[in-house]
Amino acid sequence: MATTGPFSADNSATTTTIQPPSGEKTKAKDVAQYGVATIDKNSSVYQAIALMIKKNVSGLPVVDDSGLVGIISEKDALRLLYATEFVEGCVGDYMTTDVFTFDEQDDLADICQCLIDNSFRRVPVLHDGRLAAIITRADLIKANKEKFRPAVTRDVSLADTNLVLAKHVMHCGLLTVRKNTTIYEAMEIIATRNITGLPVADDSMNLIGILSEKDLLKLLYHPDIKPGLVQDHMTSDVVTFDHNDSFLKICHCLVDNNFRRVPILDRGKLVGIISRTDIMAYIMKNRTKFFSQKTKK
Numbered sequence: 001m002a003t004t005g006p007f008s009a010d011n012s013a014t015t016t017t018i019q020p021p022s023g024e025k026t027k028a029k030d031v032a033q034y035g036v037a038t039i040d041k042n043s044s045v046y047q048a049i050a051l052m053i054k055k056n057v058s059g060l061p062v063v064d065d066s067g068l069v070g071i072i073s074e075k076d077a078l079r080l081l082y083a084t085e086f087v088e089g090c091v092g093d094y095m096t097t098d099v100f101t102f103d104e105q106d107d108l109a110d111i112c113q114c115l116i117d118n119s120f121r122r123v124p125v126l127h128d129g130r131l132a133a134i135i136t137r138a139d140l141i142k143a144n145k146e147k148f149r150p151a152v153t154r155d156v157s158l159a160d161t162n163l164v165l166a167k168h169v170m171h172c173g174l175l176t177v178r179k180n181t182t183i184y185e186a187m188e189i190i191a192t193r194n195i196t197g198l199p200v201a202d203d204s205m206n207l208i209g210i211l212s213e214k215d216l217l218k219l220l221y222h223p224d225i226k227p228g229l230v231q232d233h234m235t236s237d238v239v240t241f242d243h244n245d246s247f248l249k250i251c252h253c254l255v256d257n258n259f260r261r262v263p264i265l266d267r268g269k270l271v272g273i274i275s276r277t278d279i280m281a282y283i284m285k286n287r288t289k290f291f292s293q294k295t296k297k
Contacts, residue, residue: 028111029104031143032125032133038063039072041092046284048091049077053281056194058121058260061131062095068124068131070095074276079255081283085291101126104133109221112140116217119258121196137213142191144220148184148227164247164293169282170264170272176201179208179231183219186211186230196260196275200234205269209234212259240265243272247282248294250274 039048039060048060052074062070072095080087080094101124102111111123115137125133176199177186186198190213197212211234219225219233239257241250243266250262254276261275283290 026108026143027104028102028106028108028125028135029133031108031139032104032135033139034133036061036124036131036134038131039091040064041069041095042090044090045072045077045080045087045094048072049081049280049284052077053277053284056277058196058276061124061134062091063131064092067129068099068101068126070097071099071120071124072096073120074260074280075255075258078251078276078280081280082251082255082294085287099124102135103127108135108140108143111135112217112221115140116214121213121260137196137217138191138194140220141187141213141216145184145187145191148182148187148219150182150184150227164282164286164290165243166241166245166247166250166264166274167243167266167272169247169250169278170243170274171278172272174199174270174273176205176270177211177230178202179229179234181230183216183228183230183233187216190216198230199263199270199273200230201270205271207238207240207263207265207270209236210238210263211235238263241274242266247279247290251279254279 037051037055037057037060039051039062041062041064052060059071059073061068062072069092072091076094076096100114100118104125104127114123115121122134122136124131125135175189175193175195177189179200179202189195189198197210199207200209200211201207211230215233215235239253239259240263243264253262254260261273263270264272264274
């Protein structure tokens with residue numbers, strides 16, 4: 001369970017109870033990523049943002065000489081970038097100090113429960129009270145996906161204005177899955193491609209839903225769960241944008257919500273995706289243009 005102390009948070013509002021399969025008590029240390037990237041609390045916010053973009057991570061543990069002192073998240077960083085053209089101060093001024101942590105001997109089922117019940121994607125792992133590693137939603141999926149491998153697998157599909165629009169920033173050629181793709185195949189893609197969700201589309205690229213990391217986490221530690229198909233576990237109610245929608249509109253959406261990316265449509269067809277990381281990278285490279293557009297809005 002989450003450790004008590006200044007860097008943990010109460011997890012009393014759980015909605016489900018996850019039990020590990022009989023006989024399985026995998027510990028945090030068995031899947032944790034050691035050698036984790038961190039940021040000093042006295043570093044500039046821009047250093048933290050550059051590191052998040054470079055490492056493609058959704059948050060950074062913040063440290064000083066005493067050890068772990070907080071977390072600065074991708075959402076925190078995006079909110080700061082969006083709010084002002086030049087962010088003053090250091091990481092310590094904006095970090096969250098109320099942080100869930102786990103010991104490396106804690107059970108993965110408890111960590112899985114925590115990452116289902118909360119919006120963050122990763123938790124610090126401690127050894128003798130000191131930051132040692134990180135566990136992400138993707139790590140849990142990677143560690144458990146083999147139990148969902150079917151006897152036969154299927155192919156996975158690959159998926160005139162100065163205003164900045166969705167089509168100027170979106171990633172094309174995105175990975176997608178079909179509704180009859182197996183859960184194992186979807187887990188394999190998410191675990192190996194470092195993405196937080198997969199659009200579910202039909203053969204004509206009509207968007208049907210999204211399969212997220214959190215959707216998959218809910219399967220991992222239920223002893224009676226059987227391998228199934230994407231359609232059984234995907235989210236059908238999906239926020240989407242048109243490729244001609246304003247970039248600012250998408251910024252607002254990803255600042256105000258807990259999901260990390262949104263699908264982009266062209267005449268109803270899935271053509272791309274935009275993530276918080278895409279937005280932060282764009283603002284960092286085009287700060288003057290971005291804030292000029294924002295001022296005119």
